[in-house]
Amino acid sequence: MTTDSKSMHPGIHQLKRDLQNGALSRRAFLRYASLLGLSTGTAYALSGLPLPKNAWAASPQRGGVLKVACQIQKITHPAQFSWIMPSNILRQVAEYLTWFGADNITKPMLLSSWNASEDLKTWTLNLRQGVTWNNGDRFVADDVVFTFNQWLDKEVKSSMYGLIGGYLDPSGVEKVDDHTVRLHLKRPEIALPEHLFHYPAMVLHHKSFEGDFLRAPVGTGPYTLETYKEGEVAILKARKDYWQKGVDGKPLPYLDGMQFIDLGGDLAPQIAALKSGEVHMIDASDNPGPVVMKSVKSDAHIQVLPVTTGTTRVLRMRVDQKPFSDNRVRLALKLCQNREKILALAFEGEGMQGQDTHVYPSHPEYCQVATPAYDPSRAKQLLAEAGYPKGLAVDLAVASEWTDVVRYAEVLKQDALPAGIRINIKTMPTSQYWEKWTEVPLGITPWTHRPLGTMILNLAYIADEEGKPVSWNETRWVDPEFSELLVKANGTLDVEARRQIFCELEKIQQERGSIGIAYWMNSWMCASQKLKQITAHPNLYMLFNEAWLES
Amino acid sequence: MSDGEQATTADSAVDDIPPLKRDRRSVFTRLTEGLKFIWASKTATVGLFLVLFWVFVAIFAPLLTPYTPLEQDWKNPNIGPSKAHILGTDELGRDLWARLIYGARVVLVVMPVTDNLWIPGGTAIWGVIVALLVGTTLGLVSGYHGGWVDEITMRLLDAMMAVPIILLYMIIMAALGASAINVVLAMTIVGTPGIARLVRSLTLDIRTREYIRAAETRGESAWYIMFVEILPNARGPIIVDAMLRVGYAIFAMGTLGFLGLGIPPPSPDWGSMVAKGREFILSGSPWAALWPSLAIATLVVGLNLLADGIREESMRYQ
Numbered sequence: 001m002t003t004d005s006k007s008m009h010p011g012i013h014q015l016k017r018d019l020q021n022g023a024l025s026r027r028a029f030l031r032y033a034s035l036l037g038l039s040t041g042t043a044y045a046l047s048g049l050p051l052p053k054n055a056w057a058a059s060p061q062r063g064g065v066l067k068v069a070c071q072i073q074k075i076t077h078p079a080q081f082s083w084i085m086p087s088n089i090l091r092q093v094a095e096y097l098t099w100f101g102a103d104n105i106t107k108p109m110l111l112s113s114w115n116a117s118e119d120l121k122t123w124t125l126n127l128r129q130g131v132t133w134n135n136g137d138r139f140v141a142d143d144v145v146f147t148f149n150q151w152l153d154k155e156v157k158s159s160m161y162g163l164i165g166g167y168l169d170p171s172g173v174e175k176v177d178d179h180t181v182r183l184h185l186k187r188p189e190i191a192l193p194e195h196l197f198h199y200p201a202m203v204l205h206h207k208s209f210e211g212d213f214l215r216a217p218v219g220t221g222p223y224t225l226e227t228y229k230e231g232e233v234a235i236l237k238a239r240k241d242y243w244q245k246g247v248d249g250k251p252l253p254y255l256d257g258m259q260f261i262d263l264g265g266d267l268a269p270q271i272a273a274l275k276s277g278e279v280h281m282i283d284a285s286d287n288p289g290p291v292v293m294k295s296v297k298s299d300a301h302i303q304v305l306p307v308t309t310g311t312t313r314v315l316r317m318r319v320d321q322k323p324f325s326d327n328r329v330r331l332a333l334k335l336c337q338n339r340e341k342i343l344a345l346a347f348e349g350e351g352m353q354g355q356d357t358h359v360y361p362s363h364p365e366y367c368q369v370a371t372p373a374y375d376p377s378r379a380k381q382l383l384a385e386a387g388y389p390k391g392l393a394v395d396l397a398v399a400s401e402w403t404d405v406v407r408y409a410e411v412l413k414q415d416a417l418p419a420g421i422r423i424n425i426k427t428m429p430t431s432q433y434w435e436k437w438t439e440v441p442l443g444i445t446p447w448t449h450r451p452l453g454t455m456i457l458n459l460a461y462i463a464d465e466e467g468k469p470v471s472w473n474e475t476r477w478v479d480p481e482f483s484e485l486l487v488k489a490n491g492t493l494d495v496e497a498r499r500q501i502f503c504e505l506e507k508i509q510q511e512r513g514s515i516g517i518a519y520w521m522n523s524w525m526c527a528s529q530k531l532k533q534i535t536a537h538p539n540l541y542m543l544f545n546e547a548w549l550e551s
Numbered sequence: 552m553s554d555g556e557q558a559t560t561a562d563s564a565v566d567d568i569p570p571l572k573r574d575r576r577s578v579f580t581r582l583t584e585g586l587k588f589i590w591a592s593k594t595a596t597v598g599l600f601l602v603l604f605w606v607f608v609a610i611f612a613p614l615l616t617p618y619t620p621l622e623q624d625w626k627n628p629n630i631g632p633s634k635a636h637i638l639g640t641d642e643l644g645r646d647l648w649a650r651l652i653y654g655a656r657v658v659l660v661v662m663p664v665t666d667n668l669w670i671p672g673g674t675a676i677w678g679v680i681v682a683l684l685v686g687t688t689l690g691l692v693s694g695y696h697g698g699w700v701d702e703i704t705m706r707l708l709d710a711m712m713a714v715p716i717i718l719l720y721m722i723i724m725a726a727l728g729a730s731a732i733n734v735v736l737a738m739t740i741v742g743t744p745g746i747a748r749l750v751r752s753l754t755l756d757i758r759t760r761e762y763i764r765a766a767e768t769r770g771e772s773a774w775y776i777m778f779v780e781i782l783p784n785a786r787g788p789i790i791v792d793a794m795l796r797v798g799y800a801i802f803a804m805g806t807l808g809f810l811g812l813g814i815p816p817p818s819p820d821w822g823s824m825v826a827k828g829r830e831f832i833l834s835g836s837p838w839a840a841l842w843p844s845l846a847i848a849t850l851v852v853g854l855n856l857l858a859d860g861i862r863e864e865s866m867r868y869q
Binding site (some may be wrong): 267268271291294341344345400401403406407409410411413414422424425426427428432 | 623625628643644666729810811815816829830831833
């Protein structure tokens with residue numbers, strides 16, 4: 001990575017000034033400086049914070065097979081993943097260009113560094129050298145170009161398209177040499193490095209990949225995929241020639257292998273397996289909740305690692321249909337959320353209250369806004385103004401397997417009655433909800449953690465170039481002023497200026513947006529005490545290259 | 552659930568049933584005779600008490616608790632039995648006793664068609680009644696008519712019986728969506744083939760009797776013969792079967808609720824109460840799952856004991 005001040009992105013000097021005059025927290029400085037291509041070490045040095053050393057207590061032992069309770073789902077194309085669980089298996093086999101941990105700071109992985117032009121429209125990705133695929137091929141720029149083209153291929157239908165398709169065309173991906181790729185963006189975008197760690201963004205081998213990863217499981221990761229039986233088991237074996245080295249100077253990983261065992265979606269047998277030592281941990285990434293934590297926290301053999309996240313449940317109202325086309329109706333329903341009660345009952349108080357805007361307090365650009373109070377009488381008045389003096393009845397779609405969502409719905413139903421909103425809860429199996437999550441007029445959709453506010457807002461609350469709502473814009477809410485401000489925010493480097501824009505964005509979303517957000521969920525990684533050197537990721541990604549097992 | 556096989560074992564009971572005579576005794580005498588009949592069997596008596604308990608609490612639910620089943624005491628979720636809440640509270644702080652007895656109402660006494668429209672007759676009862684109507688009609692028609700009508704009807708019903716019951720329930724509910732009416736519809740679709748088979752076999756037997764010949768000679772219509780001559784004389788096994796079916800229906804409601812396909816929340820549906828409470832067993836609050844499980848078990852066992860007892864008694868009389 002570039003460390004001399006001449007080749008530094010000019011924005012970094014501005015960030016440094018902000019840091020010195022107190023406009024920027026050290027943590028936010030780290031995040032933005034590393035996004036702009038400054039190495040983490042240098043960024044920490046400039047920020048004045050000590051570089052966090054992973055203060056692992058004991059020296060690692062080699063050997064052992066890590067066993068994880070995890071649903072083994074049907075998979076084909078990694079870019080089509082819509083669940084984190086399969087990515088947790090394949091992320092041990094294939095890798096990403098970048099990564100971020102619990103600190104939300106993006107660091108290079110298959111890249112060795114990156115640089116952005118001053119206008120944030122040209123990004124140079126420098127690929128890590130000396131990385132080999134598990135079939136012996138060298139990792140080169142062709143692989144990266146191929147992978148970008150997969151994401152940007154409309155036929156592939158990857159959620160990566162929604163994330164980066166707005167600012168990057170296939171023609172904008174240029175191979176400079178074997179180890180350099182340059183991206184020419186259509187508009188400035190600061191979150192690019194973070195987009196590269198979206199869970200479907202695994203780098204694919206350009207020679208062997210033909211749409212089904214299981215047919216040619218070629219990756220650069222520390223393990224090879226030996227067996228993948230849907231609904232049963234996935235068996236991974238450690239590579240001997242992985243590029244990362246352990247503290248003993250030999251290649252990682254410390255483990256001999258990993259086994260992902262499907263014990264079904266029910267938590268009870270998984271918890272029992274964890275307690276009995278049959279598995280070392282539970283992959284709860286797609287079913288985060290306090291149940292596992294509460295069941296094992298008193299068990300001395302199990303470690304509970306907590307993390308705050310931006311994972312949430314979004315009460316989403318389609319604005320292209322009656323009655324939610326009227327903002328007064330939307331506002332009325334939002335006012336019926338008794339947030340303290342919802343958080344206490346739906347998620348056992350293990351999180352933060354939300355404010356009807358899809359930006360959470362740990363997002364760097366978060367601007368503090370007031371939490372709206374529960375006010376059924378004002379809601380009633382708004383409904384009367386909107387032409388519903390006798391109140392109205394609405395259907396609320398929820399998937400019955402997400403038990404906290406159902407509880408949220410039940411509390412909301414009860415608390416909306418005084419306002420005259422009669423909610424009819426329509427439960428359905430999760431698979432059925434995902435079939436129509438963008439179609440139902442009113443529903444509660446789970447949204448996972450993303451490290452930047454802009455990432456989510458660009459994914460769900462804007463229109464594409466043709467003016468149609470983007471594919472994950474489930475509410476069809478497009479607000480010209482909001483979109484304009486968001487484009488400005490995407491290209492604004494100065495954090496204070498960015499936060500100012502976000503103050504307005506959040507206010508607009510609160511006042512005339514299409515969503516209610518009542519709570520942000522904490523998350524926990526629960527694993528056997530024998531499993532060492534693991535940290536909890538806000539998405540519960542299993543970043544386990546350095547994990548080892550005590551014999 | 553193998554209700555099909557169980558139900559057809561009652562076939563032999565029709566043999567010596569005499570043609571229906573008009574019963575001129577008073578309702579009271581008939582009731583006490585009925586009770587004596589049940590009293591004679593210990594099994595039936597135990598069953599009757601269990602069933603009557605639930606019918607009683609269901610009917611008088613509003614008088615038996617100061618709470619409504621939907622009231623959320625949100626500062627006290629998931630607590631054990633206490634003075635304020637005799638069976639404890641569920642995950643939203645709702646009183647479990649209130650939910651349990653209002654849940655019994657939904658099963659046995661009233662059916663929520665919409666939020667505001669409730670009709671008398673519990674959901675399980677309606678499920679059985681509608682299945683009986685459809686199944687009996689199909690069984691009578693194919694049994695009495697015979698020939699290709701019989702062939703086609705029975706083959707179609709056989710095909711339906713080949714599908715595992717839980718799977719059939721899930722397919723129907725997933726297609727129709729979760730509501731009380733759809734639960735009744737699903738129970739009808741699932742229950743019809745068994746009832747139709749039973750009624751058909753009874754009809755095949757009865758239609759060879761002389762009083763049917765006599766009615767035919769009188770020139771009565773086929774519908775008259777089926778519903779006035781045959782049906783009343785097949786009533787014994789059908790009643791026993793229906794009793795068992797109410798048990799199955801309650802079980803089916805529980806299963807559907809447990810799978811999240813039953814009557815939608817926040818209705819105090821026993822099955823969904825178990826499903827939701829189950830999440831908290833491991834963290835030390837088993838109450839929300841325990842009570843509705845016990846309720847389903849006692850009511851279903853009660854109905855089965857009652858039906859078994861009646862069947863045994865009627866066999867003994869013969």
